Amino acid sequence: MAYHLGHPSRKCGVSHARGIAAPGFTIIELAVVIAIVLVVLGMALPVLVNTSRSRMVTNAQLAVSGAMQAARYRAMSTGLPVELTFSAANATSQLLSCSNCSSTIYDPTVSSYTFAALSTDQAVPFTIAHGAALNADKTLYFRPNGAVQTTYGTTDCTTANIPTFTLTFSNISRTVTIECYGRITVQTP
Numbered sequence: 001m002a003y004h005l006g007h008p009s010r011k012c013g014v015s016h017a018r019g020i021a022a023p024g025f026t027i028i029e030l031a032v033v034i035a036i037v038l039v040v041l042g043m044a045l046p047v048l049v050n051t052s053r054s055r056m057v058t059n060a061q062l063a064v065s066g067a068m069q070a071a072r073y074r075a076m077s078t079g080l081p082v083e084l085t086f087s088a089a090n091a092t093s094q095l096l097s098c099s100n101c102s103s104t105i106y107d108p109t110v111s112s113y114t115f116a117a118l119s120t121d122q123a124v125p126f127t128i129a130h131g132a133a134l135n136a137d138k139t140l141y142f143r144p145n146g147a148v149q150t151t152y153g154t155t156d157c158t159t160a161n162i163p164t165f166t167l168t169f170s171n172i173s174r175t176v177t178i179e180c181y182g183r184i185t186v187q188t189p
Helices: 027-078
Strands: 082-087 092-098 138-142 164-169 172-178 184-187
Touching (some): 027 082, 027 164, 027 172, 027 184
Antiparallel strands (some): 082 092, 082 138, 172 184
């Protein structure tokens, strides 16, 4: 028997009852592939959504931590006390400088300094995630020696005076704590 030169499996003069099969995929093969892709996507989607939410909370936590570090460094570098206010309703932080302090003299025994925003001190959003929230408004006072207090003029470093923030988005939360001399810790419940 002679073979056709174009394809070795085709015999000369023999016709197939169904005809010659066209190259490509059948509808069933395409449906199976689409079903597999949909199952894998269905399993991966909740993980991707949860990771996205976690990143939003982490970004807000980093912004809050960065604002606290910036306030502490400003107080230490200028030698003057600084106030940092967090607004839960607006999701912003604002750094305020001592407005009635002498630029060279700071008296740590004075308990009533006035804080005001400089022209460069504007409220800064600490998150871009819609629905991310801070548990409450907080005001922190940073002294030139690096100390952090929730009540100005105290030197109390007990647990009751250590500022704690909880940032929440959907079902994910982070607790940010700043200790008396600026050590920031983050806990994930």
